[in-house]
Amino acid sequence: xxxxxxxxxxxxxxxxxxxxxxxxxxxxxxxxxxxxxxxxxxxxxxxxxxxxxxxxxxxxxxxxxxxxxxxxxxxxxxxxxxxxxxxxxxxxxxxxxxxxxxxxxxxxxxxxxxxxxxxxxxxxxxxxxxxxxxxxxxxxxxxxxxxxxxxxxxxxxxxxxxxxxxxxxxxxxxxxxxxxxxxxxxxxxxxxxxxxxxxxxxxxxxxxxxxxxxxxxxxxxxxxxxxxxxxxxxxxxxxxxxxxxxxxxxxxxxxxxxxxxxxxxxxxxxxxxxxxxxxxxxxxxxxxxxxxxxxxxxxxxxxxxxxxxxxxxxxxxxxxxxxxxxxxxxxxxxxxxxxxxxxxxxxxxxxxxxxxxxxxxxxxxxxxxxxxxxxxxxxxxxxxxxxxxxxxxxxxxxxx
Amino acid sequence: xxxxxxxxxxxxxxxxxxxxxxxxxxxxxxxxxxxxxxxxxxxxxxxxxxxxxxxxxxxxxxxxxxxxxxxxxxxxxxxxxxxxxxxxxxxxxxxxxxxxxxxxxxxxxxxxxxxxxxxxxxxxxxxxxxxxxxxxxxxxxxxxxxxxxxxxxxxxxxxxxxxxxxxxxxxxxxxxxxxxxxxxxxxxxxxxxxxxxxxxxxxxxxxxxxxxxxxxxxxxxxxxxxxxxxxxxxxxxxxxxxxxxxxxxxxxxxxxxxxxxxxxxxxxxxxxxxxxxxxxxxxxxxxxxxxxxxxxxxxxxxxxxxxxxxxxxxxxxxxxxxxxxx
Numbered sequence: 239x240x241x242x243x244x245x246x247x248x249x250x251x252x253x254x255x256x257x258x259x260x261x262x263x264x265x266x267x268x269x270x271x272x273x274x275x276x277x278x279x280x281x282x283x284x285x286x287x288x289x290x291x292x293x294x295x296x297x298x299x300x301x302x303x304x305x306x307x308x309x310x311x312x313x314x315x316x317x318x319x320x321x322x323x324x325x326x327x328x329x330x331x332x333x334x335x336x337x338x339x340x341x342x343x344x345x346x347x348x349x350x351x352x353x354x355x356x357x358x359x360x361x362x363x364x365x366x367x368x369x370x371x372x373x374x375x376x377x378x379x380x381x382x383x384x385x386x387x388x389x390x391x392x393x394x395x396x397x398x399x400x401x402x403x404x405x406x407x408x409x410x411x412x413x414x415x416x417x418x419x420x421x422x423x424x425x426x427x428x429x430x431x432x433x434x435x436x437x438x439x440x441x442x443x444x445x446x447x448x449x450x451x452x453x454x455x456x457x458x459x460x461x462x463x464x465x466x467x468x469x470x471x472x473x474x475x476x477x478x479x480x481x482x483x484x485x486x487x488x489x490x491x492x493x494x495x496x497x498x499x500x501x502x503x504x505x506x507x508x509x510x511x512x513x514x515x516x517x518x519x520x521x522x523x524x525x526x527x528x529x530x531x532x533x534x535x536x537x538x539x540x541x542x543x544x545x546x547x548x549x550x551x552x553x554x555x556x557x558x559x560x561x562x563x564x565x566x567x568x569x570x571x572x573x574x575x576x577x578x579x580x581x582x583x584x585x586x587x588x589x590x591x592x593x594x595x596x597x598x599x600x601x602x603x604x605x606x607x608x609x610x611x612x613x614x615x616x617x618x619x620x621x622x623x624x625x626x627x628x629x630x631x632x633x634x635x636x637x638x
Numbered sequence: 639x640x641x642x643x644x645x646x647x648x649x650x651x652x653x654x655x656x657x658x659x660x661x662x663x664x665x666x667x668x669x670x671x672x673x674x675x676x677x678x679x680x681x682x683x684x685x686x687x688x689x690x691x692x693x694x695x696x697x698x699x700x701x702x703x704x705x706x707x708x709x710x711x712x713x714x715x716x717x718x719x720x721x722x723x724x725x726x727x728x729x730x731x732x733x734x735x736x737x738x739x740x741x742x743x744x745x746x747x748x749x750x751x752x753x754x755x756x757x758x759x760x761x762x763x764x765x766x767x768x769x770x771x772x773x774x775x776x777x778x779x780x781x782x783x784x785x786x787x788x789x790x791x792x793x794x795x796x797x798x799x800x801x802x803x804x805x806x807x808x809x810x811x812x813x814x815x816x817x818x819x820x821x822x823x824x825x826x827x828x829x830x831x832x833x834x835x836x837x838x839x840x841x842x843x844x845x846x847x848x849x850x851x852x853x854x855x856x857x858x859x860x861x862x863x864x865x866x867x868x869x870x871x872x873x874x875x876x877x878x879x880x881x882x883x884x885x886x887x888x889x890x891x892x893x894x895x896x897x898x899x900x901x902x903x904x905x906x907x908x909x910x911x912x913x914x915x916x917x918x919x920x921x922x923x924x925x926x927x928x929x930x931x932x933x934x935x936x937x938x939x940x941x942x943x944x945x946x947x948x949x950x951x952x953x954x955x956x957x958x959x960x961x962x963x964x
Contacts, residue, residue, distance in 0.1 A: 314800050524798075583869050
């Protein structure tokens with residue numbers, strides 16, 4: 239932190255050579271707390287060309303406006319408490335580029351970084367920054383491994399994991415007594431990971447997967463048992479179809495094409511979300527309206543995560559009234575954090591894998607049907623912990 | 639139509655009996671329903687629904703004029719404060735161009751409304767006569783509860799998203815202090831001596847107590863109704879009896895109203911009501927407490943002496959606030 243103070247004060251002295259001590263201390267008080275915002279430029283998840291005929295199957299917008307909105311919200315709070323928060327952006331095409339950027343920013347006093355990057359990149363950044371005095375916030379990557387075997391003490395996860403999302407879906411199925419599920423899963427690695435998460439959730443909550451079938455995209459009649467939805471869903475008696483198609487190109491043709499009249503869940507139909515523009519409780523309309531005004535589009539789960547990450551840093555800095563990184567970090571990761579996530583429960587980070595515990599929204603394209611944890615799913619200390627990995631359940635050992 | 643004629647007749651009779659007296663009070667209870675954009679009218683004795691009428695969109699805060707001859711309804715989705723005649727519930731006028739009004743309070747002289755504008759994060763001072771915004775003060779995000787002191791010199795506004803209580807000097811429209819409180823501050827109650835300002839912190843699950851001389855928090859009240867965890871307690875509205883001895887706090891998702899002894903700051907009872915109670919109102923004689931249950935679309939009516947729920951009455955969708963013409 240000291241590194242940043244010196245140039246700032248020098249700048250002030252140069253700008254106001256006649257100013258006395260009072261303005262000196264005032265300037266020191268409003269020294270901005272910088273939050274880094276780093277993007278992986280070539281992140282394949284944002285590749286817009288992947289859908290046929292340029293149809294954007296899913297909105298792949300960068301979540302940056304979420305972070306900007308949170309900074310904007312902090313202004314009045316900052317005015318009141320004589321603190322200032324601002325974002326410092328950066329992007330790079332390689333892990334080495336991002337790491338050297340982090341290095342430079344750390345030297346300039348930045349301690350908190352929002353990272354918009356895929357799982358491989360987050361793994362690389364986590365390995366490179368082990369033991370550094372900083373916190374990285376994963377705002378867009380749900381891969382379970384990042385919270386499991388690859389977890390790091392300095393990497394916080396604001397976006398919910400796959401496990402949290404599939405647990406929410408499994409709770410919903412149990413509540414509806416739709417316990418027999420047919421799984422259709424795609425060829426992408428992420429599809430397999432999402433389907434695997436659902437298998438764990440199914441075991442955890444007593445949902446039965448009657449069959450799991452791999453699909454491929456195409457019209458080849460020789461592969462029709464893999465590309466024809468009606469054929470794929472003809473066999474077996476199931477209550478619901480779980481689709482694992484993170485790309486969405488196959489999934490969007492599953493509803494209304496199944497052999498039996500059955501609802502679709504997973505990446506299509508009823509979807510587990512961190513956030514949705516149609517969520518209308520717990521102050522959500524205000525947050526959505528603010529976001530739409532700023533970004534000229536609707537707020538998504540990753541926008542929400544970017545917003546919540548900045549809010550968490552601001553909240554910890556404000557409550558501790560401290561510029562000392564270690565004090566703020568302890569508060570931020572501790573159970574005192576009472577962050578308003580606009581999802582009904584105050585949220586905080588799980589100490590065993592740095593995942594933000596939070597309610598999950600289960601929704602269609604234009605309505606939220608349920609909020610998980612669903613009624614009746616209880617936990618000895620915190621019902622939100624019925625979603626995702628429990629202490630000791632995953633391979634995460636934070637080592638402190 | 640028949641109902642309206644009958645009410646009109648009664649008022650004529652009453653006015654004839656005692657002209658100019660406050661006896662025109664009908665005893666009726668008005669409930670604003672946020673999601674159905676209606677106002678439900680209850681009979682003050684039987685608590686039966688007399689009628690329900692459409693008002694502007696997303697009506698929430700509701701307040702009498704100083705002489706109680708009119709009342710004001712803030713409608714967020716129409717950016718309007720609608721003015722109604724109390725006796726007839728007829729629309730008198732609309733004060734337009736008030737950005738997303740949520741709740742508001744009335745200056746003691748009855749001329750100015752202090753309105754929290756949820757979307758553009760301001761409190762506006764609205765001249766009721768002209769309908770003009772005289773002043774506007776920039777606040778933290780999502781201002782909600784508004785409370786004016788008895789002398790009209792100070793207005794307190796809670797900013798839900800910034801976790802701040804703003805202390806505003808009404809004459810200069812300047813912020814005198816910003817007080818950091820628990821997560822998601824919602825509503826206020828002032829002790830009658832105005833030495834303490836109580837503010838509900840919805841997500842912190844507590845009521846914070848502010849010393850109005852130092853503008854610092856001096857304590858809090860935590861609620862533990864049986865069978866509910868701390869994070870299921872989400873207090874919103876609160877109010878105090880005129881003698882300042884008892885406070886009532888609507889506990890939101892904990893489905894109870896807490897009764898608090900103000901002097902000792904101890905919770906003395908929890909009253910089970912409908913789902914997500916948030917709006918509260920006391921009858922003028924303080925014998926009856928009305929509770930708006932936001933998630934069960936009904937109103938619980940409580941006998942204050944016995945802490946018993948006398949009746950639950952279905953109203954419109956998402957009831958928010960009350961006005962009791964008694």
